[in-house]
Amino acid sequence: MRISATTINEMKRLLTYFVVIVAVATLAAACDGVQQALKTNDPQYAYEQALKFYGEGKWKQASDLFTACRHIYQGSPREDSLSFYNARCKFKERSWDEAATMLDDFRRKFGRSGFIEDAEGMFALCHFYMSPEPQRDQTVTTQAIIAITEFISRYPNSDKVDEFEEMLDTLTKRLMEKSYQNAYTYFKIGRYKSAIVAFKNALKKYPDTPRKEDIMYYTAVAAYRLAANSVESKQTDRYLAALDSYYSFIAEYPESKRCKELGNIADNCRDFLDKNRETTK
Numbered sequence: 001m002r003i004s005a006t007t008i009n010e011m012k013r014l015l016t017y018f019v020v021i022v023a024v025a026t027l028a029a030a031c032d033g034v035q036q037a038l039k040t041n042d043p044q045y046a047y048e049q050a051l052k053f054y055g056e057g058k059w060k061q062a063s064d065l066f067t068a069c070r071h072i073y074q075g076s077p078r079e080d081s082l083s084f085y086n087a088r089c090k091f092k093e094r095s096w097d098e099a100a101t102m103l104d105d106f107r108r109k110f111g112r113s114g115f116i117e118d119a120e121g122m123f124a125l126c127h128f129y130m131s132p133e134p135q136r137d138q139t140v141t142t143q144a145i146i147a148i149t150e151f152i153s154r155y156p157n158s159d160k161v162d163e164f165e166e167m168l169d170t171l172t173k174r175l176m177e178k179s180y181q182n183a184y185t186y187f188k189i190g191r192y193k194s195a196i197v198a199f200k201n202a203l204k205k206y207p208d209t210p211r212k213e214d215i216m217y218y219t220a221v222a223a224y225r226l227a228a229n230s231v232e233s234k235q236t237d238r239y240l241a242a243l244d245s246y247y248s249f250i251a252e253y254p255e256s257k258r259c260k261e262l263g264n265i266a267d268n269c270r271d272f273l274d275k276n277r278e279t280t281k
Contacts, residue, residue, distance in 0.1 A: 043072040047082070054085055063089035080106070084115040091122050100126035121160055124148045128167050134177035141178075145171050176202075176209040187218050192226035195219075217258050220245035224265045227272075236276055239269045 050065035066086035073079050083106050090099035103123040107116060127144035148164045148171070155161070183198030199219045203212065223245045227238035246266040250259055 043069045047073070047078070050082075050085070054089065057092070059089040059092045062086075063093070080110040080113040080115060083110070084113070084119055087119065088122065091126065094129075096126040096130045100130070117155055117158065120147075120151050120154070121158070124151045124164065128171065131171060131174065134174050134181055138175055138178045141171050141174050145175075172206075173210070176206045176211065179206060180209065180211040180215060183215070184218065187222055190225075192222040192229070195222045196226065213253055213256060213258075216245070216249045216252060217256075217262070220249050220262055220265065224269065227269070236273065239272050242266075243269045243273075 046065050046069045050062045050069070053059075053062035053065065063086055066082055066089065070079075070082060070086070073082050083102070087099055087102035087106055090102060093099075100123060103119050103126065106113075106119050107123060110116060110119075113119070124144065124147035127140055127147050131141040131144045132138070145168060148168055151158070152161055152164055152168075158164075179198075179202035183195055183202050186192075186195035186198055196219055199215045199222070202209065203215050209215070220242060223238065223242035227235055227242050230238050243266055246262050246269070249256070249262055253259070
């Protein structure tokens with residue numbers, strides 16, 4: 001028997017409704033479990049329920065209970081495990097900033113805890129996950145590099161080392177790209193002197209940057225435009241500097257498609273210098 005499209009749509013609607021009802025009921029049951037544990041005023045029971053939620057992967061419910069009974073166990077042998085589990089709940093919820101704060105507090109208070117290696121590993125991961133794309137401020141990226149480097153130094157035999165080294169490579173490339181973008185921004189708005197300084201600093205700091213050809217090309221173009229727009233008294237030195245940038249580029253990338261364009265720029269530099277030489281005779 002063929003089922004009509006209307007019947008199929010109605011079945012889909014009922015299935016969706018059923019799924020929503022189940023989800024709401026499950027959430028309500030979990031919330032009830034938290035409330036029941038809190039109403040008992042029994043910290044041991046609340047802690048056990050928190051561990052139960054934790055084991056079931058119900059991170060929010062577990063965190064709520066760990067937070068509620070935290071002050072009861074402050075100063076007790078159970079404090080470090082409670083603090084660690086609570087921080088891990090936040091980590092599992094992908095609340096990276098909150099988890100990082102809790103983990104930083106943990107590693108300062110419980111440096112000898114059996115959880116310390118895992119805590120410092122998660123602390124580093126939080127910063128890695130919070131590291132933004134190169135278009136944005138890279139303060140967190142630098143913090144992530146420091147945290148990961150410290151972890152590798154302290155735990156060289158950890159099974160996370162290979163993964164963390166790959167993360168370091170990713171973060172370093174992000175900083176490389178940021179340094180290039182900062183310099184290119186100066187170039188785009190016509191601040192050629194600042195662009196030249198920024199491009200050279202980027203190359204000095206990150207000599208292995210994949211943007212090296214771009215950096216050397218824009219340095220040469222910026223140097224030429226700076227010379228062309230300079231007052232007469234500074235033009236000779238700046239055209240010479242532009243030629244130096246051109247020669248550096250062709251020495252590094254003799255087969256680049258940009259050589260022809262930069263060659264024309266170099267010819268203009270030489271023409272100016274030749275004419276200026278004749279004028280000063």
